[in-house]
Amino acid sequence: MTERRLSATKTLHTRYGKTKDMKAKTLLAAGLMMAATAASSLAQTVYSVNAVGFVNVECPPGFSLIANPLAAATNTVAVLFPAPTSGTVIFKFNPVTGGFVSSTFSTFLGGWTDPNMSLVPGEGFFYKNPGATAVTNTFVGNVQQGTLVTSLGTGFTLASSQVPQQGLISTDLGLPNDSGTTVFTFSNAGNGYSSFVFSSFLGGWSPNEPTIGVGQGFFVRRSTAASWTRTFTVNQ
Template sequence: MLSAAGIATSLAQGTVYSVNAVGYINLTIPPGFSIIANQLDNIVGSSPDNRLSALIPTAADGTTVYKFTGSGYSISTYDVLQPGWLPNGNDTLNPGEAAFIRNSTSGNITITFVGQVPQGHLVNSIPANFSMKSSMVPQAGAVDSVLGLVPPLVQDGDTIYQFSNAQNKYVINTYDALQPGWLPATPVLQVGEGFFIKKNGAGSWVRDFSVNQ
């Protein structure tokens, strides 16, 4: 579905201590639809600029990003004749958010995100009902034991939908408080992967994170 390679940051250097860890994430996007996430802050000057036009300044012609609004999608398409995103490239993809991307070519394309790894007290607000989310930090692993998506934020009946590009369908897992755990399996996320989540009630996905942990 979605492969991620090469995050170059002091995350991989346990003996390196720094205030800011700057890295990159390469995402290989196959033809068709995938759900992607940007898990780095693109710092311009002294503040992040995570608009599409800043994160992905160039792309294959016809590449389209669909950002879920809660009731539909805000759609941005890359036009090489501009060159740029239409209508304006102002949709954001902040750490913790996610969006569909459609590769309209017949081969893989590569998207590279560059920026600072989010650190400190990180709060990812998740509304009730459907939303598109991701881990705020570039880590792969189980949503509970590694990424901290656990009760009381996770409630009975909450459901995660991961999109499989290869199968062109969702892989669906639902939290069962009686287990307790995810059925039929605990979702495992890759770096740069987003997902749909349907929650029975709003909450905050909170992590205290440092690259020097």
């Protein structure tokens, strides 16, 4: 099955209005704005760097497996999707039950059935577009920096990269690849999954190491629990 990647603008916008192309394996966050502030004292100078921007994620009609790639002030479904098409549904995976919990937007009811459902970076979720045309969802927030940890349980976890970066899932994004680890990506066009298995015996991924796009969710299946840990700064 041909892999389908979610799109994101590939240009870095600075606060001075200039743009420059981003290098390979760097952030693909659309409209990423860099803001640096410095405060000084007699004892030391402290520098604080924040990267704030937005990412556009397109969802065709039907189901898309996506993720919130930026940390907003409030990461709830009602804030991230304030006015979607009536009938839009968000599905989150429950690894304990193996099922899904959902929140539906209804103009008749005046909002989401579960407006406080959290959708934080590192989680993946299904977005059901009930319309006949694609919709573009814009995520606004901070790029996650520092030591970022995503818990991967035994069995299935619906996950995403906490960093808004496109890349190979282990080589670039750092997903633990113990032998037997299986990644499942979802295709809206094919309405099905593609699977990728890591084998120590074969020395790599089969059929190949998957590339994960910005704002893309995916399933991970493991025989043991693990932590997906990545230390990241915007200068990488």
